[in-house]
Amino acid sequence: MYLKESKIIVIKIGSSLLIDDNKKIRKKWLSGFSRDIQELLNQNKKIIIVSSGAIAMGCKKLNLSKKNLKLDKSQAIASIGQIELMNLFSKTFLKFKINISQILLTLEDTEQRRRALNAKRTFENLFQLGFVPIVNENDSIATSEIKYGDNDRLASRVAQISGADALILLSDVDGLYTQNPKIYKNAKLLRIIKDINQDIEKIATKSIGEHGTGGMKTKIDAAKICQLSGCKMAIANGLSLRPIKKIINKNNCTWFLPKISKLDARKKWIISSVSPKGELYIDDGAKQALTKGKSLLAAGIKKVTGKFNKGDHIKILDKINKECARGLSSFSSDEILKIMGHHSKEIEKLLGYISKSEVVHKDDMVEL
Numbered sequence: 001m002y003l004k005e006s007k008i009i010v011i012k013i014g015s016s017l018l019i020d021d022n023k024k025i026r027k028k029w030l031s032g033f034s035r036d037i038q039e040l041l042n043q044n045k046k047i048i049i050v051s052s053g054a055i056a057m058g059c060k061k062l063n064l065s066k067k068n069l070k071l072d073k074s075q076a077i078a079s080i081g082q083i084e085l086m087n088l089f090s091k092t093f094l095k096f097k098i099n100i101s102q103i104l105l106t107l108e109d110t111e112q113r114r115r116a117l118n119a120k121r122t123f124e125n126l127f128q129l130g131f132v133p134i135v136n137e138n139d140s141i142a143t144s145e146i147k148y149g150d151n152d153r154l155a156s157r158v159a160q161i162s163g164a165d166a167l168i169l170l171s172d173v174d175g176l177y178t179q180n181p182k183i184y185k186n187a188k189l190l191r192i193i194k195d196i197n198q199d200i201e202k203i204a205t206k207s208i209g210e211h212g213t214g215g216m217k218t219k220i221d222a223a224k225i226c227q228l229s230g231c232k233m234a235i236a237n238g239l240s241l242r243p244i245k246k247i248i249n250k251n252n253c254t255w256f257l258p259k260i261s262k263l264d265a266r267k268k269w270i271i272s273s274v275s276p277k278g279e280l281y282i283d284d285g286a287k288q289a290l291t292k293g294k295s296l297l298a299a300g301i302k303k304v305t306g307k308f309n310k311g312d313h314i315k316i317l318d319k320i321n322k323e324c325a326r327g328l329s330s331f332s333s334d335e336i337l338k339i340m341g342h343h344s345k346e347i348e349k350l351l352g353y354i355s356k357s358e359v360v361h362k363d364d365m366v367e368l
């Protein structure tokens with residue numbers, strides 16, 4: 001039912017759906033999946049696919065094992081495998097008259113507002129041209145510190161940037177269970193989750209995941225991003241030959257429903273950052289001011305951690321170390337170290353140059 005009402009849908013497929021344990025390509029599966037996509041397109045839905053599999057396809061071509069690959073080697077392998085992956089999509093989708101394009105993203109492309117907007121525009125133009133974008137992380141150039149590393153969180157950020165109504169994470173698990181279903185017979189599939197509380201997080205950390213990089217932890221991280229950006233998200237088993245049709249007909253999966261959001265697109269982008277660079281710890285007075293929709297001033301900051309530049313994403317935490325807001329800092333962490341605890345009027349003297357008076361402006365901040 002959630003898919004019927006969705007106009008823009010992002011579908012993420014894990015490597016294990018494309019290639020089996022014996023490194024054989026699951027051609028029949030990809031044909032079934034293509035048919036599903038064709039049906040969605042016929043209903044005028046806009047589709048983005050986020051596909052893993054570059055490294056798996058590269059390993060297949062070179063007859064190497066995925067295990068214990070060093071980063072530089074896996075980058076080269078991803079560069080070899082990405083072409084194989086796209087060839088596979090191109091050949092199969094052509095049979096169903098589906099036009100595809102490729103977009104390779106790095107973490108910075110989604111975390112810098114200008115680049116994220118650029119990506120959004122590219123998606124919109126591709127929709128207009130009638131092409132289905134197939135996205136993957138640009139594994140060949142992303143270094144470990146600035147890497148998503150898993151396509152679950154990447155897909156959620158793509159969903160947020162493209163303004164998608166739904167994200168489906170297809171993997172080889174049915175969804176989130178109350179307990180590990182392989183051990184406990186009475187484990188129940190959680191069908192609808194409205195609040196990702198500590199109980200849900202606990203279940204997720206204990207769950208067994210798919211073969212891919214993510215497991216359940218990154219899927220829950222993705223769900224949190226979706227929840228804040230107003231997008232429904234499903235964790236579903238993609239192993240059947242018509243995986244999307246099965247979700248529509250049987251709904252045998254876990255859906256995470258979004259919180260009602262009045263945030264504009266820019267604030268949704270701020271709140272769903274996947275890589276805040278630091279933390280500001282504030283006092284009660286500053287917290288009260290934030291609740292009233294005011295900016296964060298230097299006077300209310302008690303501590304700063306992390307190293308960041310002007311314009312970077314940061315977390316704001318209260319006296320009991322609870323995250324209470326997210327925002328973009330108007331100062332670098334080094335500057336904040338010099339001005340924290342001081343009145344805004346003193347900033348110019350302390351730094352030796354004229355600057356803004358708010359550390360995080362209210363327009364650049366979202367309360368949690």
Ligand code: GLU
Nearest residue numbers: 052053054055150151213
């Ligand atoms: N980007 C990686 C690949 O194409 C996959 C990451 C993941 O498994 O989520 O091989």
